[in-house]
Amino acid sequence: MMQAQRGRTQSQQQTIHAFLPLAFGVDALSRFVRNFGGLETTDLVAAAVFGLLGGCAVISFTLFAHALYRQRVDRVRDNHLERARALLAGGLIGENSTWASQFRKIPRAVQHQVMVDAGRALAGADRDRLIEMAGETDLLSLAERDCHSKLWWHRLPAARLFATIGGGTAVMPSLLDDPHRSVRIEAIRWAEKNPSHVQVPSLLPHLGSPDGIERAVTVMAVAAHRDAAVAPLASFITSQHGLGLQAALQAAEAIGDPALIAPSLAAMDDEAPPTRQALARFLANVASPAGEGPLMVLLRDQSSEVRVSAARGLAHLRIAAAVPMLAQLMADEDRDSRHAAGLALRAMGGPGLLTLRRVAHEPHPRRSRLAKAILRLPADATMEAHP
Amino acid sequence: MTFADVLHDFFIVVQIASILYFALANSFYGITMILATREVRRAIVESTNEDSYLLLGTRMSPTITVLAPAYNEAGTIEESIRSLLGLHYPELEIIVVNDGSKDETLDVLRDRFDLIPEPRLYEPDIPTKAVRGVYRSRTNPDMLVVDKENGGKADALNAALNLARGTLVCAIDADTIITPDALLRMVRPFLRDPKLLAAGGTLRIVNACVVREGWVRESHVSRRPLPGIQTVEYLRAFLFGRMGLNPIGGNLVISGAFGLFRRDAVLNTGGYAHDSIGEDMELVMRLRRAGKETNGPDRVISIPDPVAWTEVPSDLRTLGKQRARWHQGLGESLSRHKRMFMNPRYGLMGTVIMPYFTIVELLAPVIELIGIASILIGHFVSNVSLVWALWFFLFAYAYGLFLTLMTILLDELTFRMYPRIRDRALLLLWATAEYLGYRQLTVYWRLKGLIRWMTGTGSWGEMKRAGFKSSTEEPQVV
Numbered sequence: 001m002m003q004a005q006r007g008r009t010q011s012q013q014q015t016i017h018a019f020l021p022l023a024f025g026v027d028a029l030s031r032f033v034r035n036f037g038g039l040e041t042t043d044l045v046a047a048a049v050f051g052l053l054g055g056c057a058v059i060s061f062t063l064f065a066h067a068l069y070r071q072r073v074d075r076v077r078d079n080h081l082e083r084a085r086a087l088l089a090g091g092l093i094g095e096n097s098t099w100a101s102q103f104r105k106i107p108r109a110v111q112h113q114v115m116v117d118a119g120r121a122l123a124g125a126d127r128d129r130l131i132e133m134a135g136e137t138d139l140l141s142l143a144e145r146d147c148h149s150k151l152w153w154h155r156l157p158a159a160r161l162f163a164t165i166g167g168g169t170a171v172m173p174s175l176l177d178d179p180h181r182s183v184r185i186e187a188i189r190w191a192e193k194n195p196s197h198v199q200v201p202s203l204l205p206h207l208g209s210p211d212g213i214e215r216a217v218t219v220m221a222v223a224a225h226r227d228a229a230v231a232p233l234a235s236f237i238t239s240q241h242g243l244g245l246q247a248a249l250q251a252a253e254a255i256g257d258p259a260l261i262a263p264s265l266a267a268m269d270d271e272a273p274p275t276r277q278a279l280a281r282f283l284a285n286v287a288s289p290a291g292e293g294p295l296m297v298l299l300r301d302q303s304s305e306v307r308v309s310a311a312r313g314l315a316h317l318r319i320a321a322a323v324p325m326l327a328q329l330m331a332d333e334d335r336d337s338r339h340a341a342g343l344a345l346r347a348m349g350g351p352g353l354l355t356l357r358r359v360a361h362e363p364h365p366r367r368s369r370l371a372k373a374i375l376r377l378p379a380d381a382t383m384e385a386h387p
Numbered sequence: 388m389t390f391a392d393v394l395h396d397f398f399i400v401v402q403i404a405s406i407l408y409f410a411l412a413n414s415f416y417g418i419t420m421i422l423a424t425r426e427v428r429r430a431i432v433e434s435t436n437e438d439s440y441l442l443l444g445t446r447m448s449p450t451i452t453v454l455a456p457a458y459n460e461a462g463t464i465e466e467s468i469r470s471l472l473g474l475h476y477p478e479l480e481i482i483v484v485n486d487g488s489k490d491e492t493l494d495v496l497r498d499r500f501d502l503i504p505e506p507r508l509y510e511p512d513i514p515t516k517a518v519r520g521v522y523r524s525r526t527n528p529d530m531l532v533v534d535k536e537n538g539g540k541a542d543a544l545n546a547a548l549n550l551a552r553g554t555l556v557c558a559i560d561a562d563t564i565i566t567p568d569a570l571l572r573m574v575r576p577f578l579r580d581p582k583l584l585a586a587g588g589t590l591r592i593v594n595a596c597v598v599r600e601g602w603v604r605e606s607h608v609s610r611r612p613l614p615g616i617q618t619v620e621y622l623r624a625f626l627f628g629r630m631g632l633n634p635i636g637g638n639l640v641i642s643g644a645f646g647l648f649r650r651d652a653v654l655n656t657g658g659y660a661h662d663s664i665g666e667d668m669e670l671v672m673r674l675r676r677a678g679k680e681t682n683g684p685d686r687v688i689s690i691p692d693p694v695a696w697t698e699v700p701s702d703l704r705t706l707g708k709q710r711a712r713w714h715q716g717l718g719e720s721l722s723r724h725k726r727m728f729m730n731p732r733y734g735l736m737g738t739v740i741m742p743y744f745t746i747v748e749l750l751a752p753v754i755e756l757i758g759i760a761s762i763l764i765g766h767f768v769s770n771v772s773l774v775w776a777l778w779f780f781l782f783a784y785a786y787g788l789f790l791t792l793m794t795i796l797l798d799e800l801t802f803r804m805y806p807r808i809r810d811r812a813l814l815l816l817w818a819t820a821e822y823l824g825y826r827q828l829t830v831y832w833r834l835k836g837l838i839r840w841m842t843g844t845g846s847w848g849e850m851k852r853a854g855f856k857s858s859t860e861e862p863q864v865v
Contacts, residue, residue, distance in 0.1 A: 045778040052785035059792040060815055063799050067811050070803065185441065212578025216447035250447060335510055343508070370510070377506050 080106050084114040091133050092118075092126065100136045111139055112157045119165035131166050140167050147171040152180035159186035169197045176202050185217055192221035200225050200232045207236070207251065208244030215247040223254035230257045237263045242272055249278035258288040265294055273303035280306055284313025292319050299325050304334035311337070315344030320351050327355050330367045338366070342374045391768075398765035405758035406779070412747045413786055419631025420793055426630045427691045431801050434572065434692060449577065450478040451570055452553030452650070456543030457483060457561045461490040465499045467561050470601030472527050476570040481530045482547040487516070487537025496532050500524040505531060511549040513658035515542050521550065540643070541659035541666045548650070548658050556650045562698055563644045564593055564603055569694035573647045576688055584674050584684040585648040587641035588694035589625040591804060592618045594701060603696050606804050608813040613706060615817040616825050617699045622814075623794045629689035637740040638687045639675070639720075643667035645695035648674070652684060663723075665716015672724045679733045693804055707832045714749075714836025721745055722840075752833040784822045791818040 087103045090096030103111065115134055122130055134140045139161070146158035147168070159175055162168030163186040175187035176198070188206060191198040198221075206218040222229050229251070237248045237260065245267055252260040260282070267279040280298045283291035298310035299322065311329060314322040322344075329341035345352035353375075360371035453471055457464055464483075471481050485493045496502060502522035509518060516538035524530040535546050544558055555577065559565065569588060577583050595609035609615045632638045641648075643666070653659075653670070656677045663669040671687055678685025700706040721728075721744060728745065730737040762776040795814050798804060805811060838844075 042775055042778050045775075045782050049778065049781045049785045052782070052789045055789050056785065056792050059789070059796050063792070063796050063811055063815070064808070066796075066799055067808055071806075071808070074806075189441070210579075212447070213441060213575065216578065217441060219447055247447075335512055339508055339510065370508075373508055373510075377508065 077110065080110040081114065084110050088114055088118055088133070092129060100133070103137050108139075108142065109157070111137065112143075112161055115139060116160055116164045119161075127165065134161070134165060134167065144168060144171050147175060152178075152183055155180070155183045156186065159183050159190070163187070163190040163193070166193065169194065173198055173202065176206070181211060181214065185214055188214065188217045188221050192217070192224045195221075195225045195228070198225075200229045204232060204236045204248075207247040208240065208242075210243065215243065219247055219251045219254065222251040226255060227257070229255060230259050234260055234263045238266060241270055242275065245270055246272065246275040246278045249275065249282050253278065253282040253285045256286050258286055258290060261286060261288055261290045268294060268297065273301075273306055276301055276303065276306045277309045280309035280313050284309070284316045287317055292317065292321070295319070296322050296325060299329060304332075304337045307332065307334070307337040308340040311340035311344040315347040318348050320348070323348065323351050323355050326352070327359055327367075330359060330370055331364060338370055342370050346374050346377070394768055395765075398761050398768075401757065401761040402765070405754065405761070408746075408754050409758075409783065412751070415743060415747060416790055420627055420790055421631075422634050423627040423631035424797060426633050427626065427797060427801055430630075430691045433575075447578075448477050448574060449554035450480065450552065451476060451555045451557055451574065451647070452480040452482060452547070452551035453557045453559060454544050454547035454551065455481065455483045455559055455561055456486055456540050456547070457488065457492055458486045458537070458540075458543070459488045459490045459492060460561050461488070461492045461495050463562060464492055464495055466601045467564075468496070468500065468530070470564055471559075472530065473567055473601065474565060474570055475567050476574075478553075479529055479570070480551070480553055481527075482533060482550055483530065484533045484535060484543040484547045486535060486539070486543035493532070493534055497522070500530060500532075501526045502532055507550065509549065511546070512654050513545040513549060515546040515549065518546055539661065541661050541663065544666075545658040545661075548653060551650055553650055555647050556653065557645070557647045558643060559695070560644045560697065563590075564598065564601065564696040565645060566694050566696075567602070569645070569692075570647075572692045572694055573690060576690065577647070577649075580686060582684045583649075583686045583688065584652055584678055585641055585646060585671060585687045587629065587638070587646045587687070587689045589629075589689070589691055590621060590642055590644055590695050590697050591693045592621055593696035593698050594618075596696065598696075606810075607807070608805055608810040608817070609701075610813065611701060612817070612820065612825075613703070614699055614701050615813060616821050617706075619791060619795070619814060619817045619821060621699075622798055623791055625689065626691060626797055627790070627794045630691050632740070633688050635735055635739070636686060637735070637743070638689050639672055639736075639740060639744060640668045641671050641687065641689070644697045649684060652678070663716065663719060664712060665720050668716055669720040669723060672720050672727075675736060676724055676727055676733070679727075679736065691801070693802055703828070707828070707835075710829055710832035711836035711839060714752075714833040715840040716836075717744070717749055718837055718840035721749055749837070752830045752837060755830050756834065787822055787826075788818060791821070 084103060084106045087096065087099045087106075091099035091103070096102075115130070118130055119127065131140075143158035143161050146154045147162075148171070149155050149158075155175065155178065158168075159172065159178075162172050168190065172187055172190045172194070175183055176191065178184045178187060184206070188203065191203055200222060203218055203221050203225075206214055207222065209215050209218070222233060233248060233251060233255070237245060237252065240248055249264060249267060252264060264279055264282060267275050270276055270279075276298060280295060283295050283298075292314075295310050295313050295317070296319070298306055299314065301307050301310065307329065311326060314326065326341045326345050330338050330345075332338045332341065342356065345356050356371045356375055359367050360375060362368050362371075453474075455467070455471060457467075460467070468481070468483060483496065485496065501524060503525055505521045505523035507521045509521070511518075516536040518533060518535045520534045522532040522534070524532070531550065533546050533550060535543070538546075548556060555574065557570065557573070573586055573588055576586050591606065592609070592614060593603060594611075594614040595607040596603045597605035597607070608618050629638055629640070646667070648670075652674055656670075656673050658670075659666045660669050660673075675685050675687060677683070700709055721741070724741075727733045727737045728741045733741075762773070766773050766776070792815070795811070795818060799811070805814065
């Protein structure tokens with residue numbers, strides 16, 4: 001068989017030489033493959049096949065071994081979880097006085113998980129009792145120690161425990177500057193729930209984080225400080241642009257203090273449309289005469305999203321002086337801007353409706369059609385899913 | 388030199404070309420396997436370290452509009468919508484489109500969700516078949532129902548897009564079951580990357596699973612060969628195929644069953660193509676192309692989290708139709724955007740990904756067929772060794788099996804979606820059986836799709852329904 005194959009190989013090589021220039025390359029390749037390591041091609045392929053099948057056998061073995069191992073681990077963990085939940089419930093309602101000593105015997109990862117789950121579900125006096133219970137089991141002191149660990153996977157569960165159930169005032173502020181993103185986020189969440197223990201300036205740098213989730217959590221944390229955040233936020237706004245400024249304006253919107261209007265106006269010139277949009281929303285929310293002029297300027301913004309937000313803001317504030325500009329915006333190229341302008345006029349009542357009726361009879365086809373359509377809407381129609 | 392010599396050399400050349408093709412394609416698969424493992428590991432570390440419910444407490448999560456087209460789904464629509472209403476997300480709008488159903492779909496919706504007419508200003512960005520009315524649910528105010536004339540899935544999605552208000556839109560199939568925290572998981576990459584255009588989730592097969600009240604309660608692998616083998620296929624496609632393409636920006640497909648897109652980008656590029664048979668892929672390619680051309684967002688990623696469950700065909704006829712249609716759609720989408728092929732202006736997408744999809748994905752059935760035919764013909768007319776061919780087949784089989792088992796192992800080490808030992812055994816069984824008949828059938832179906840695309844036949848009649856009302860200039864109250 002082998003000899004016959006070798007014979008065929010020789011004859012193939014001879015004919016290939018005479019075939020095409022392409023054949024030279026093919027020949028070289030086939031000769032390389034055939035003579036590699038002094039083996040026949042089939043030997044090489046057979047070796048590869050057996051190698052791969054051996055690999056498949058190893059993978060299959062690993063698959064089942066891992067499955068069996070995990071099944072066992074999960075079973076043990078489920079038992080621990082069930083027991084820990086029962087002990088915690090017994091402790092909470094005061095049925096089991098020795099719960100703490102039994103709870104300590106359960107692996108700490110499970111203790112953490114049960115506490116965090118309970119912390120999410122409880123509030124008020126029950127939450128306070130939960131913190132006490134965490135203290136009774138030494139979980140809080142151990143978590144405080146873990147917060148100083150060099151390993152982020154030790155710091156993270158500890159930070160999550162404090163962020164969910166409370167406590168940790170001595171260690172959590174320092175984690176706001178943690179190098180690991182997830183730990184930082186937990187520390188910021190903690191700061192939102194414990195505003196009296198954190199200085200606003202330590203939170204503000206996180207508003208400029210490239211990570212959207214970190215920014216989102218920080219906005220909520222800054223807003224939770226209410227009046228205490230106004231002065232530092234005002235100075236922060238003046239020093240920022242782009243993402244940081246956008247997030248700062250969102251925090252300002254949540255706080256809604258007129259003192260933030262003046263520093264925020266620098267955002268009118270920001271390059272990013274979402275930042276100007278955030279400014280329009282802030283100005284609409286703060287509802288101060290100081291914001292009316294800038295809102296009308298934003299109605300002419302080059303970005304349609306900004307124009308839409310400005311139109312909605314003006315409708316919210318019912319600024320009659322904006323009526324002519326809104327009527328003009330009804331001829332905008334962008335559909336959302338046109339609609340927002342028309343609906344803003346309708347929401348303004350008297351002067352807006354009069355303008356709509358006038359526009360409906362104008363020769364400008366797009367504006368008049370839109371005005372007619374808006375006037376046909378019933379008075380109680382909810383126009384926008386998300387005004 | 389005789390004719391027989393020429394023929395003989397021809398077969399040698401064809402076979403060596405087939406081997407080179409095989410080596411190229413499988414090297415690519417090997418590389419994507421390595422990249423996918425890294426990518427899945429990174430995603431797992433991120434998702435286990437991060438509380439996905441964090442976003443529920445913030446006001447900065449982008450609004451998402453779920454677009455759910457429905458056609459003759461009276462039997463299942465209530466359960467599907469209840470599952471959507473149970474999604475955990477702070478800013479959610481759901482738009483169900485009744486695409487001119489001939490059954491009681493609209494009546495069921497009216498009855499179960501207490502619909503009332505919702506007068507809306509309707510000035511569509513994308514032309515669609517006429518919208519007959521818009522309704523809002525009194526029991527679930529975030530839910531809108533659009534009743535329109537029948538125009539196909541793309542048309543229904545476009546009608547929903549015209550009314551959507553979300554920053555992001557999530558297109559789903561009405562029969563897809565989404566996990567409750569799916570949107571919270573899917574939105575995370577959008578918060579991290581402003582250049583992200585779309586994200587696709589990983590789909591799993593629901594056929595043998597236990598579903599109660601709209602949720603998957605127990606996940607199992609089917610004991611029936613067709614759904615079972617497709618489970619293995621989907622695992623490989625989503626967990627290693629698409630995840631491996633993430634790091635090189637190679638994702639050109641987001642499944643129509645579940646994908647999240649930037650609404651403004653979809654509207655700016657004209658929405659779903661009415662005349663496309665593979666509207667999902669075509670949209671993604673168009674979005675990415677527009678992103679590259681305008682220097683806007685152009686990244687598309689796939690996330691490994693199993694976020695949606697879908698039913699797959701369990702008979703050969705339906706499966707064959709589906710696969711032929713997919714391949715036809717692939718050919719059509721690649722041909723529509725052939726301008727990107729080997730065009731350095733489009734970066735790696737033009738120079739690597741488009742050629743890969745064309746040569747390795749689109750032409751694969753042709754090349755496989757040529758390879759098999761040349762061996763058989765070559766054996767009879769020349770002296771091509773069948774023993775060698777058999778070894779080559781075994782090598783291909785072993786390599787394919789190796790990659791599939793690696794994917795199953797990857798799932799085991801990460802998500803462990805099939806916790807029972809029996810399910811793992813079934814996965815191994817179906818992975819082993821896949822190459823023995825099923826694979827050859829898919830070659831046949833894909834060839835059929837390829838021929839339909841080349842000849843312009845197939846279900847085009849259904850898709851070509853023309854006569855859309857050009858109403859972009861005419862605002863109306865519906």
